[in-house]
Amino acid sequence: MAESPANPNGSPQPRDPREFVRDFTRYQRRLFLYVLSQVGNPVDAEEILQEANVVVWRKCDQFEPGTNFYAWACRIAGFEVMKFREKRRRDKLQFSDEFVSAIAAEEEDSAEHDEARRAALAACLGKLKSSDRELIQQRYAPGENGLSVADALGRPINSVYQSLGRIRKALLECINREMAAEFG
Amino acid sequence: MFDVATESELRRLLEKLCEERLDKDGLTRLEAIVLADHEARRYYRNYLQLHGSLHWDAAVNNASDSALTLPRIFAASRLEETSEPTLPAEREPVSPPSRRRLWSSVAAAAAVLLVVGLSVFLTRNRDDGTVEIVEKDPPERIVEERPDPVPRPPAPPLELDIDRRVAVDDPPTRPDPEVSPDAPEEGSTDEVIVAFIDRQLEAGYAGAEVEPSPRADDAEWVRRVYLDLAGHIPPPAAVEEFLADERPHARQRLVQKLLDEPAYPRHFASLWSNLLVGRRPPDDVDRDALQAYLREAFARNRPWSDVVTEIVAAEGAVDENGAANFLVAHVNAEAVPATAITAKLFLGVQVQCTQCHPHPFNDWKQDQFWELNAFFKQTELVERGGRTQLVSTNEGGPTFYDTRQGLKMVAYPRFEGRAVDPAAGTNRRLALAELLVEGDRPQLADAIVNRVWAHFLGRGFTTPVDDMGPHNPPTHPALLARLSREFVKSGYDLRRLVTWVTSSSAYQRTSRIGEGNEVDRPEIGEPPVFSRVYVRPMTPEQVYDSLVVATRGDAIDWDRTLTERDRWIQAFVTPNETDENDETLTLDGTIPQALALMNGELTSEGISLASGTELARIVAKRGSAVEKIRRAFVATLSREPTDREIAALRPRFRAGRGRTAEAESLRDLYWALLNSSEFALVH
Known part of the structure; x- marks a missing residue:
């Protein structure tokens, strides 16, 4: 068991745990998106993020304050993605290794407009027809998916898939317009 | 190149990814598009970011107030990131499944850390590199290496209708999904069933916001119905006769007439022979005997349940019992191919991979594969008098197989939860055949309904x-369910099933896409809504038979033609020699096929001006050049030429160039028409 001296490593700065917690909280969402882009499924991405969080937490003393928390956490999350993929290799359809590494490489340094895109999404949701907004809200309620929504509404699954695709397309185009207006 | 078409393809793939409907091919395609281009990667990223954001924000925030609208949720979550981190646990008193798991572990850790506040600091254990968070006074470990195990979220409560079907120990019954309230029990006449098809499809058009294509003109329709039922284009006389028929219900009458003609059993027997044993089966298979058996079955409209029973339970010599050839072809390799192909053809279920491991997508487990396989345990081939016989031994007991972990397992004959006595006296294949047709909606019925529907639409x-x-899941579950039950109720009557499908409004529509249904494009992965009839390439058999009709006219010796045809096609078939007993066909509407047609004997004989060909007859007929052009179009494309086509062709047929020049021009035209893609497609 380690002793508990005030500054065991003699590291130059005392580490402020509040700083760590702040970074930790702030980047949850971005890490989620980082993982999602490599596995494609939000529920899997949550599970991986959960595992990564445990590791981030355990290794928090290895983080150098003042360096890039997000990049550091991404490496941990990337490792968890690998572990997850290995575990599921046999029983789940998944992206190829080549694809995942290409996406991961690009993802880490392309997160700059995330916040703006998110704000744009909020605006665009407001512009949807109310029936469309309700549908997308139902679809993304926890534990739901296109199939369960179709079941609940008694609509043919096929038409629900089509509506969801159409609404997502509209949102994507709206976000791109908002972004173009803001950033030129 | 990330052009508009690629973007739209990628978007459709992503839509599927988001609803977990992407199959292996789709995934491969998605990867290829995304990796090929920077723009495509950006599109992928943005799409998933949208998907992820909707998931994340809705999941986090729905917790506290399910009535919140998403924009307000966003406002709330933006706040969270700019202000001091608050304890998520406070913000989220009750939370539903998945996100709760994540947040509660974060919350637990964060809460501990913040409550303890500054008296906590981080130390490194130099010995093993693990980290502990230690409180100074009293020195007590407060955070475990791993937060409390959080219970897994309950499995989502959704269930597919097909899941419910697998009733254990009872005959399979399944509730029909989406039973429309306006159609309780209204009888089972053809009219009622056809009206039900139309209503179900119309609901689908409305849901997909699609305006269906209009009714096809008679020329388009007559060609299609001939290709679908007779397996070849209509002879010119039949086209003229149908176009001249102005009485009501001409289309329904033509369907009934075609069902009575020998071409229908010939065509369907040929299709099913290909499915059952392939185009180039092993030498001990008597493909002709199988074909003769099937032709008789379709001609007499024997119940599908009987046909399947006879095939599955067949015994005897390959030439005496044509039905035996299916198992003769597939009983090799411990009947593994027989198991997989039986499931695929008669049940519409792909279980090949469950031979070794659980199916990644459907419900089949490895034991189910071997339980089905156990029904074929008594099946053996013996040579008697120079020909192969399919026999059943009296063997009983278990079948052994290995799991991926190397465990030896046993399986006893069992299908859909119902076991069969494994003792020596049981005829297992007969028992399987009985189980296959049990109940008011066995999977066997779903499978054939789906196949017949696809055949026509x-x-x-x-x-x-x-x-x-x-x-x-099926695109129209209620429709599939109803058709399947009605088919069983009708006594597995294939002609009635064909009548229902061909009488539907959908089958009357043109294959052309209109402005209102541009999105109905299953060829790029969209789920079909059947707002039009989908174009498909002819099978090699349809190409061959159609060429024969277009070039030889009415007097055709079909028995000889079939023998020649199957020999011609075999040249394009390579058996794969895998455990699946499948084969590769290099004739698929592609360049080799086109070359074979353009330069092949078949075409050159067909467009010779020697007597006996349809072309020679057209050339010899009296009449203007335009009339001859018209006949050439009807004989090949089953339609009149358009004004533009005539205008474009006329200069080559100027009067006064002599009969020989005209004949040569007609021959060129004929060749071009036979090689057009309009000719090689079913539309």
Whole structure:
């Protein structure tokens, strides 16, 4: 068991745990998106993020304050993605290794407009027809998916898939317009 | 190049990814598009970011107030990131499944850390590199290496209708999904069933916001119905006769007439022979005997349940019992191919891979594969008098197989939860045949309904048509359910099933896409809504038979033609020699096929001006050049030429160039028409 001296490593700065917690909280969402882009499924991405969080937490003393928390956490999350993929290799359809590494490489340094895109999404949701907004809200309620929504509404699954695709397309185009207006 | 078409393809793939409907091919395609281009990667990223954001924000925030609208949720979550981190646990008193798991572990850790506040600091244990968070006073470990195990979220409560079907120990019954309230029990006349098809499809058009294509003109329709039922284009006389028929119900009457003609059993026997034993089966298979058996079965409209029973339970010599050839072809390799192909053809379920491991998407487990396989345990081939015989031994007991972990397992004959006495006295294949047709909606009925539907409309309720299951739900579950039950009620009457499908409004529509249904494009992965009939390439058999009709006219010796045809096609077939007993066909509407047609004997004989060909007859007929052009179009494309086509062709047929020049021009025209893609497609 380690002793508990005030500054065991003699590291130059005392580490402020509040700083760590702040970074930790702030980047949850971005890490989620980082993982999602490599596995494609939000529920899997949550599970991986959960595992990564445990590791981030355990290794928090290895983080150098003042360096890039997000990049550091991404490496941990990337490792968890690998572990997850290995575990599921046999029983789940998944992206190829080549694809995942290409996406991961690009993802880490392309997160700059995330916040703006998110704000744009909020605006665009407001512009949807109310029936469309309700549908997308139902679809993304926890534990739901296109199939369960179709079941609940008694609509043919096929038409629900089509509506969801159409609404997502509209949102994507709206976000791109908002972004173009803001950033030129 | 990331052009508009690629973008739209990628978007459709992503839509599927988001609803977990992407299959292996789709995934491969998605990867290829995304990796090929920077723009495509950006599109992928943005799409998933949208998907992820909707998931994340809705999941986090729905917790506290399910009435919140998403924009307000966003406002709330933006706040969270700019202000001091608050304890998520406070913000989220009750939370539903998945996000709760994540947050509660974060919350637990964060809460501990913040409550303890500054008296906590981080130390490194130099010995093993693990980290502990230690409180100074009293020195007590307060955070475990791993937060409390959080219970897994309950499995989502959704269930597919196909899941429910697998009733254990009872005959399979399944509730029909989406039973429309306006159609309780209204009888089972053809009219009622056809009206039900139309209503179900119309509901689908409304849901998909699609305006269906209009009714096809008679020329388009007559060609299609001939190709679908007779397996070849209509002879010119039949086209003229149908176009001249102005009485009501001409289309329904033509369907009934075609069902009575020998071409229908010939065509369907040929299709099913290909499915059952392939185009180039092993030498001991008597493909002709199988074909003769099937032709008789379709000609007499024997119940499908009987046909399947006879095939599955067949015994005897390959030439005496044609039905035996299916198992003769597939009983090799411990009947593994027989198991997989039986499931695929008769049940519409793909279980090949469950031989070794659980199916990644559908419900089949490895034991189910071997339980089905155990029904074929008594099946053996013996040589008697120089020909192969399919026999059943009296063997009983278990079948052994290995799991991926190397465990030896045993399986006893069992199908859909119902076991059969494994003792020596049981005829297992007969028992299987009985189980296959049990109940008011066995999977056997779903599978054939789906296949027949796809045969006429160009797409099934599932794609592929033989990959049904909870992982691949049908596009029109209620319609499939009703048709399946009605088919069983009718006594597995294939002609009635064909009548229902061909009488539907959908089958009357043109294959052309209109402005209102541009999105109905299953060929790029969209689920079909059947707002039009989907175009498909002819099979090699249809190409051959159609060439024969177009070039030889009416007097055709079909028995000889079939023998010649199957020999011609075999040249394009390579058996794969895999455990699946499948084969590769290099004739698929592609360049080799086109070359074979353009330069092949078949075409050159067909367009010779020697007597006996349809072309020679057209050339010899009296009449203007335009009239001859018209006849050439009707004989090949089953339609009149358009004014533009005539205008474009006329200069080559100027009067006064002499009969020989005219004949040569007609021959060129004929050749071009036979090689057009309009000729080689079913539309």
